[in-house]
Amino acid sequence: MAVEGVSWVPRLTRVLERVQHTADTVSLKLDLSLNHQPGQFVQVSVPGVGEIPLSVASFPGDRLMITFRRVGRVTAALYGLGVGDSIGVRGPFGRGFPLEGGDVLLVAGGMGLPPIRSALGSILRERDRFGTVQLLYGARRPSLLLYREEYDAWRRGDVVVSLIVDEAEDGWRGRVGVVTELFDELEVGSDATVLVCGPEIMMKFVGRGLLKMGFDPKRIYMSMERHMKCGVGLCGHCNIGPYYVCRDGPVFDFETLRNIPESGVI
Ligand SMILES: Cc1cc2nc3c(=O)[nH]c(=O)nc-3n(C[C@H](O)[C@H](O)[C@H](O)COP(=O)(O)OP(=O)(O)OC[C@H]3O[C@@H](n4cnc5c(N)ncnc54)[C@H](O)[C@@H]3O)c2cc1C
Ligand code: FES
Structure with missing residues (x-):
């Protein structure tokens, strides 16, 4: 499984799995592996709708997972996606949590x-x-x-x-x-x-x-x-x-x- 670094332009990636947590909150597991620092975020875009920041919920090196609550335009569009649909991902960005022991x-x-x-x-x-x-x-x-x-x-x-x-x-x-x-x-x-x-x-x-x-x-x-x-x-x-x-x-x-x-x- 290839693990990718930071990307400044959106990479199109597919939804591999959708997990419903509550009535308005889901996780999407994506066909992209990130080498991120926990606490960093990605910019997630739905073509024609918009782009929002979401924390990386997955473990470093694993397939990217995002977990979000449906609150507005972009999160509603993401919420409506299913396995096989595509979204754009830029990042990972920012400074995460120090984990020094x-x-x-x-x-x-x-x-x-x-x-x-x-x-x-x-x-x-x-x-x-x-x-x-x-x-x-x-x-x-x-x-x-x-x-x-x-x-x-x-x-x-x-x-x-x-x-x-x-x-x-x-x-x-x-x-x-x-x-x-x-x-x-x-x-x-x-x-x-x-x-x-x-x-x-x-x-x-x-x-x-x-x-x-x-x-x-x-x-x-x-x-x-x-x-x-x-x-x-x-x-x-x-x-x-x-x-x-x-x-x-x-x-x-x-x-x-x-x-x-x-x-x-x-
Ligand atoms: C670094 C970072 C990490 C984040 N990680 C997560 C995450 O893991 N899971 C998650 O569910 N959300 C996360 N968020 C919040 C998420 O980005 C917003 O919920 C999202 O931008 C809403 O977009 P929308 O188009 O669906 O809503 P909009 O249509 O833009 O707005 C809907 C409502 O939500 C409010 N709103 C929009 N954006 C924000 C915001 N950033 N903070 C507070 N209120 C807002 C608006 O004022 C409005 O009332 C994160 C935000 C940041 C900055
Ligand atoms: S989102 Fe543009 S400066 Fe932070």
Whole structure:
């Protein structure tokens, strides 16, 4: 299987598999393998409709997988695709999560799980390089938790998986609340590297809570979302303070973000 590097022009690729996660969220597995860094994104285009940024959800070197919620024009067009249909892909772009070893805490909210899944894949492949690895994941309801069929494999890979939902449904025996309430189950030390992806309001409270517990803001990495056009630092559509999210991010350390009022996470 050929593994390709960065592409500045769209490559046409076929949908190999479509997985329905929830009523409005699917994954598409594509006939293209990327050598990306977890946390990087691709620009995905539907001919005649438009182009949007989506995180790479697959593991580095594997067939590219994207997971998205149908919210508007392009995601609706992508949602309507089936096996054999074609889409365009540029990238991978941006800076991803550093994965240097030691303890790692992964924190995801809702649709923030795809890039965190990619990071988990990297960690599991080189599990010996890492210490305690823990995932805290929160969703609005149990039926909205993504990749549910994979949690057992992650646990077998010695990852502590802690889940919480805003609202219980029939059969849910787990915790109910917001993701920061899972801090009382933390098994990693405050010297852990922290990777965070989710709504800005969630990342704000995660950052605050971790600082209170003595975590280093330079080791807390958050993935930011802004509207994008070019994806490569040329059009100026995606700035946060002096930075372009597409080129300098989407992953930034919390020390940098907490000095930028419009980052939305302070
Ligand atoms: C780096 C990066 C990675 C992303 N990864 C994922 C992913 O893995 N899965 C996923 O589902 N989504 C992801 N997104 C968000 C995704 O790009 C938007 O949902 C998408 O652009 C919506 O396009 P649309 O044409 O379907 O919606 P539109 O028709 O453009 O808009 C529909 C609605 O969504 C809002 N909206 C559009 N774009 C964004 C945005 N970027 N942020 C917040 N609100 C927006 C609009 O204001 C409008 O209310 C990511 C965004 C970025 C910047
Ligand atoms: S999307 Fe054009 S500069 Fe970032």
